[in-house]
Amino acid sequence: MSNDYNAAVRRMLVDNVSVRRQVPRRALVVGALIFAISGAATGGAVAAIAPGSERPVEPYVIGTPANDFTTTPLDYFGETVVRTGTGDETFDLGERPNGATLLAVEFQCTSPGEFSWKPADFETEGHQTYTCTEERIAAGPAADAARITYELGAGSHSFVVEAGPNATWTLSTTWARPRPIEWKTNDSGQTYGMRKSDDTVPDLLAQVGTNEVGNSVEGYLRSAELGRPGVLKLYASDGVTVVGNFRND
Amino acid sequence: MDAATDASLWASALAGDGEAFGQIFDRHRDRVLRHSLRLVPSWHDAEEVVAVTFLEAWRKRDRVRFVDGSLLPWLLVTATNVARNVSRGARRYAALLEKLPAPLASIPSSTEGSAIEALRVLSLSDRQVITLSVLEGFSEAEIAAALGIARGTVKSRLSRAKKRLASGLAPALLERTSS
Numbered sequence: 216m217s218n219d220y221n222a223a224v225r226r227m228l229v230d231n232v233s234v235r236r237q238v239p240r241r242a243l244v245v246g247a248l249i250f251a252i253s254g255a256a257t258g259g260a261v262a263a264i265a266p267g268s269e270r271p272v273e274p275y276v277i278g279t280p281a282n283d284f285t286t287t288p289l290d291y292f293g294e295t296v297v298r299t300g301t302g303d304e305t306f307d308l309g310e311r312p313n314g315a316t317l318l319a320v321e322f323q324c325t326s327p328g329e330f331s332w333k334p335a336d337f338e339t340e341g342h343q344t345y346t347c348t349e350e351r352i353a354a355g356p357a358a359d360a361a362r363i364t365y366e367l368g369a370g371s372h373s374f375v376v377e378a379g380p381n382a383t384w385t386l387s388t389t390w391a392r393p394r395p396i397e398w399k400t401n402d403s404g405q406t407y408g409m410r411k412s413d414d415t416v417p418d419l420l421a422q423v424g425t426n427e428v429g430n431s432v433e434g435y436l437r438s439a440e441l442g443r444p445g446v447l448k449l450y451a452s453d454g455v456t457v458v459g460n461f462r463n464d
Numbered sequence: 465m466d467a468a469t470d471a472s473l474w475a476s477a478l479a480g481d482g483e484a485f486g487q488i489f490d491r492h493r494d495r496v497l498r499h500s501l502r503l504v505p506s507w508h509d510a511e512e513v514v515a516v517t518f519l520e521a522w523r524k525r526d527r528v529r530f531v532d533g534s535l536l537p538w539l540l541v542t543a544t545n546v547a548r549n550v551s552r553g554a555r556r557y558a559a560l561l562e563k564l565p566a567p568l569a570s571i572p573s574s575t576e577g578s579a580i581e582a583l584r585v586l587s588l589s590d591r592q593v594i595t596l597s598v599l600e601g602f603s604e605a606e607i608a609a610a611l612g613i614a615r616g617t618v619k620s621r622l623s624r625a626k627k628r629l630a631s632g633l634a635p636a637l638l639e640r641t642s643s
């Protein structure tokens with residue numbers, strides 16, 4: 216390194232440290248405990264005001280409401296950590312809690328730009344990219360946050376966000392695990408719900424099919440009919456009312 | 465030799481002691497420069513990588529990692545990140561960097577300067593373990609601590625990265641990895 220340049224860099228660094236800016240550069244807001252492990256069935260909200268940020272961060276919702284038709288209902292662990300950042304950041308997620316297998320992530324841009332993010336130990340397949348427009352921001356986080364879960368091994372993890380130099384964003388992370396499937400019982404004593412991880416099915420298995428005008432409809436298949444190829448009837452949870460069809464190919 | 469660890473100097477810097485940060489810079493700038501020269505095509509770029517790396521260290525001051533009290537592994541990791549996109553790093557600090565005198569112009573880069581070409585076939589995470597292991601000679605445990613990942617992960621990334629380099633895309637680097 217040339218001496219002048221070297222000395223100038225050193226001076227710049229020393230000055231930069233000595234004249235510490237009072238504005239917090241980063242806001243790390245730890246939200247309240249939003250879900251116990253056996254917690255609420257649907258998502259919860261964390262209201263967070265980031266210290267030093269110019270605008271309050273709106274309440275964030277982690278996870279979409281779960282019902283019989285969403286793929287993986289989740290149980291959440293511990294705290295939702297809401298981070299606001301500008302440009303590139305890599306940060307620690309800490310140790311995966313015992314029992315958790317997933318990291319639920321919700322990303323929201325707060326200025327226009329190109330964004331991408333992933334756990335540091337994921338390769339490109341975990342890379343999410345997100346183009347943020349003014350319209351997208353105006354729509355608000357609840358309307359258009361990007362949500363994704365990552366399966367992470369035991370141990371410590373970190374997370375990488377890449378963004379333009381002045382692009383601002385908010386990222387919420389919560390450790391989670393798939394919630395064990397529970398079935399409900401209708402008035403006729405039939406169980407209904409999703410297929411369990413051990414592959415057992417209730418009397419009425421949740422399925423999305425089509426109604427008579429071709430729109431998608433949520434209903435239940437009779438498990439006794441599951442092995443039959445062709446078009447099956449889709450019932451309401453009473454097991455009697457027909458709501459649509461499902462093509463069993 | 466000054467016995468203060470980087471970690472204790474860092475604590476002083478956090479308390480507003482700019483000179484403590486200067487000492488960390490004095491201690492590691494040559495090593496970071498040497499590392500950067502392997503990763504970017506010109507001396508000019510490498511000097512910029514050094515400046516941006518230390519600025520990044522300060523920006524991320526509450527998240528830096530010390531390995532056995534040393535900031536060096538973390539600085540090298542950061543330099544690898546910065547080298548990947550020098551212009552982006554420089555843009556972030558444009559206001560500060562433009563006040564500096566021009567870096568020494570166009571000294572031909574070292575023979576190792578094109579390592580970055582070979583490393584382009586690797587993802588950033590694989591590139592990190594390869595540069596720390598092969599180019600800098602850190603142990604798996606030290607790399608794991610610097611990157612904040614499990615030692616097993618370091619091992620598997622290293623093995624994957626070596627396989628990828630062995631695919632014929634980077635024979636020069638491969639020779640070094642097999643040593």
